[in-house]
Amino acid sequence: MMRLVGKVFFSCLAVLLVGMCFSVFGANPPKLGEKELVIKRGVTPEAAKCIKCHSKKTPGIVDSWKLSKMAHASVTCYDCHVVEKSSPMASQCDGIRGTNIYISPMVSSKTCSRCHPQEVEQFLKSGHARLASRPVVDASKAGGKLIKLMYYLEGAEFIGNKKGSPSSMASRAQGCQMCHGGKVELGPDHKPINNTWPGGVGTIYPDGSIGTCTVCHTRHQFSVAEARKPEACASCHLGPDHPDIEIYLESKHGQIYQAHGDEWQWDSAPETWQPGDYTAPTCATCHMSGIGDLSTTHNVNERLKWDLMHKKSVIRSGERGDGEKGAKLMRQVCLNCHGSTQIAKEEKGLDDAVALYNFYWDGAVKMKKELAAKGLLKKDAWSDGFQELMYYLWHHAGRRARQGAAMNGPDYAHWHGFFQMFQIYKDMQNIYNWRIKHNKIEELSTVMMTGPI
Ligand code: HEC
Ligand code: HEC
Ligand code: HEC
Ligand code: HEC
Ligand code: HEC
Ligand code: HEC
Ligand code: HEC
Ligand code: HEC
Numbered sequence: 001m002m003r004l005v006g007k008v009f010f011s012c013l014a015v016l017l018v019g020m021c022f023s024v025f026g027a028n029p030p031k032l033g034e035k036e037l038v039i040k041r042g043v044t045p046e047a048a049k050c051i052k053c054h055s056k057k058t059p060g061i062v063d064s065w066k067l068s069k070m071a072h073a074s075v076t077c078y079d080c081h082v083v084e085k086s087s088p089m090a091s092q093c094d095g096i097r098g099t100n101i102y103i104s105p106m107v108s109s110k111t112c113s114r115c116h117p118q119e120v121e122q123f124l125k126s127g128h129a130r131l132a133s134r135p136v137v138d139a140s141k142a143g144g145k146l147i148k149l150m151y152y153l154e155g156a157e158f159i160g161n162k163k164g165s166p167s168s169m170a171s172r173a174q175g176c177q178m179c180h181g182g183k184v185e186l187g188p189d190h191k192p193i194n195n196t197w198p199g200g201v202g203t204i205y206p207d208g209s210i211g212t213c214t215v216c217h218t219r220h221q222f223s224v225a226e227a228r229k230p231e232a233c234a235s236c237h238l239g240p241d242h243p244d245i246e247i248y249l250e251s252k253h254g255q256i257y258q259a260h261g262d263e264w265q266w267d268s269a270p271e272t273w274q275p276g277d278y279t280a281p282t283c284a285t286c287h288m289s290g291i292g293d294l295s296t297t298h299n300v301n302e303r304l305k306w307d308l309m310h311k312k313s314v315i316r317s318g319e320r321g322d323g324e325k326g327a328k329l330m331r332q333v334c335l336n337c338h339g340s341t342q343i344a345k346e347e348k349g350l351d352d353a354v355a356l357y358n359f360y361w362d363g364a365v366k367m368k369k370e371l372a373a374k375g376l377l378k379k380d381a382w383s384d385g386f387q388e389l390m391y392y393l394w395h396h397a398g399r400r401a402r403q404g405a406a407m408n409g410p411d412y413a414h415w416h417g418f419f420q421m422f423q424i425y426k427d428m429q430n431i432y433n434w435r436i437k438h439n440k441i442e443e444l445s446t447v448m449m450t451g452p453i
Pocket of ligand 4: 131200216236284287320
């Protein structure tokens with residue numbers, strides 16, 4: 001309850017602040033009872049100009065904005081897009097050229113933090129911020145292997161595509177960067193170049209700020225209801241290596257969502273969205289939303305115990321969160337709708353699945369070390385059957401098994417997961433045995449190009 005009061009207070013404060021910003025620009029204070037003035041309250045002539053012209057030039061944007069809660073609260077284009085002339089991102093659109101107003105099409109979490117400091121602070125601590133763009137921008141990450149993967153291999157430099165040419169960067173720009181985010185590069189006119197903007201959740205902006213809030217509540221509606229639906233996460237959390245949406249849709253929770261989601265109440269105020277508004281959890285319910293005594297968090301790492309994405313699963317610590325605490329918080333989510341007996345089974349089930357995955361992984365590492373010591377690994381891992389299979393063991397089948405076990409997706413835990421893991425492992429064993437016996441590496445990679453799916 002206290003949280004709710006705090007929230008309402010904060011919202012009022014935000015509205016008040018908006019009002020105050022505008023009054024600086026000299027808007028007339030609304031007169032009581034004058035409906036027309038009340039509607040226009042707080043919109044300065046400058047802000048009104050943006051809206052008026054853009055409703056003709058980019059009607060789609062204004063139409064979406066009109067439906068947003070922020071439009072109701074008189075938060076306009078001006079509040080989010082106008083920047084100081086000194087900003088590295090400052091430019092002028094056709095409508096304001098020659099005036100002393102500067103804008104930017106780039107809007108990072110820093111702009112939102114003016115009015116939503118708490119959400120941004122939590123977000124910045126999560127894996128969705130700095131950690132997300134790190135694999136894409138940091139050349140030292142994984143010993144430079146990811147940069148080599150993005151340009152040299154996927155960008156076809158290895159078959160002669162010119163190093164650094166736009167096409168050699170296309171895979172990264174249209175792939176990795178659209179989910180993870182990259183670093184925005186600017187041309188002399190302060191506009192983004194080299195296909196570096198727009199980008200994914202951890203985008204690093206030219207002023208050093210981090211994060212694109214619109215990945216879950218898309219512009220310009222910025223809808224909380226939208227972010228609560230599993231589709232908001234599905235644009236990134238899918239596919240062979242982290243099929244979270246597929247797992248969800250096959251889970252009992254997903255079954256209920258698909259059968260009854262149309263009847264659910266999606267737009268309750270923050271922290272008042274509770275069981276009853278819905279009858280099964282979505283991704284947001286478990287990972288972010290306020291439920292029972294738990295408050296909403298924009299730090300998706302907060303309620304996690306295990307690291308289920310990296311090569312060896314360990315209990316989270318340091319920059320990945322606090323796993324012991326995370327387990328307790330996640331349990332609190334479940335206990336809103338389940339008894340402790342079933343939840344204890346689910347927790348133990350995940351711990352055991354993690355142990356099984358780690359058992360396979362440790363065995364693979366042991367074989368690899370022995371092959372390395374004997375000089376029986378190719379330098380190029382991507383044309384070495386053993387190393388290719390080891391990648392799929394971890395990155396595809398192994399993640400599917402672990403995440404399927406975590407989120408009640410038995411088909412992913414089993415058929416797409418552990419069932420494939422033992423097969424991959426046996427093939428690795430055969431290659432290992434052959435190399436040890438013959439003391440040489442077989443001539444050709446035996447692994448299919450796309451690998452086990
Ligand atoms: C609450 C803040 C907010 C408001 C209000 C807002 N925008 Fe945006 N706008 C954004 C964000 C965030 C992005 C995405 C920026 C990014 O990815 O760096 C964006 C992107 C854009 C873009 C570039 C993307 C594209 O589709 O070409 C345009 C143009 C734009 N907004 C125009 C407007 C106009 C016109 C208005 C007023 C009707 C407006 N915006 C109101 C936050 C806002
Ligand atoms: C008289 C018409 C007019 C007015 C007034 C106007 N704009 Fe624009 N704006 C445009 C047009 C046309 C474009 C698209 C062409 C371009 O990108 O320059 C545009 C583009 C933009 C973009 C995208 C720029 C990009 O690089 O993609 C943003 C953001 C934007 N305007 C924000 C604003 C804001 C904020 C205001 C008010 C301070 C405003 N505009 C006032 C006509 C106008
Ligand atoms: C000038 C202040 C201001 C700025 C800047 C601002 N907001 Fe808001 N925002 C508000 C106000 C006021 C509300 C409505 C009151 C409330 O529900 O808290 C709101 C509501 C929201 C909501 C809830 C909408 C719903 O459906 O309930 C979201 C999501 C949101 N803002 C996201 C953003 C994002 C993302 C940015 C940055 C791109 C941003 N805001 C920038 C003031 C602002
Ligand atoms: C624009 C893409 C995108 C969207 C949309 C998205 N995520 Fe993520 N998410 C990522 C990326 C990329 C990572 C990996 C971050 C890293 O490199 O550590 C991630 C990581 C995570 C993690 C693990 C945290 C960690 O890094 O250790 C959780 C949990 C998560 N996301 C939940 C969600 C939920 C829930 C939603 C929807 C409400 C969502 N995500 C929407 C891209 C996205
Ligand atoms: C469809 C969206 C998407 C694309 C495209 C994508 N990733 Fe990811 N990536 C994710 C998500 C989501 C996670 C979190 C996985 C999890 O929790 O299991 C992730 C996790 C990772 C991780 C582990 C987390 C970390 O920070 O150590 C790395 C490394 C990574 N991705 C690198 C890349 C690279 C490099 C590319 C391009 C060659 C790429 N990804 C393409 C969505 C994507
Ligand atoms: C991974 C998806 C995701 C990202 C990224 C995200 N949000 Fe949210 N946001 C949500 C969800 C889900 C809710 C609804 C939580 C609930 O059920 O109350 C929400 C709610 C909100 C609200 C309503 C008040 C509240 O705290 O519940 C605001 C304001 C908001 N977000 C702002 C932001 C800002 C600012 C950013 C960028 C730093 C951002 N969001 C990034 C998913 C996201
Ligand atoms: C019933 C609650 C629940 C729902 C619904 C749910 N998750 Fe999860 N999720 C979990 C649990 C529990 C874990 C494992 C927690 C741990 O580490 O112990 C997990 C793990 C994850 C991870 C793995 C992070 C890592 O370590 O690599 C990601 C990513 C994720 N969830 C994203 C999603 C997305 C996206 C959706 C919706 C499509 C979703 N989750 C739906 C409960 C849920
Ligand atoms: C909003 C309520 C709600 C929350 C929160 C919730 N669940 Fe559920 N869960 C349900 C409902 C309803 C079912 C369907 C029961 C049935 O199969 O009849 C279900 C089914 C399940 C099932 C399938 C069991 C079976 O009998 O097939 C598992 C496993 C499960 N939940 C685990 C979890 C875990 C773990 C959490 C917390 C991370 C959680 N749930 C959170 C409502 C919830």
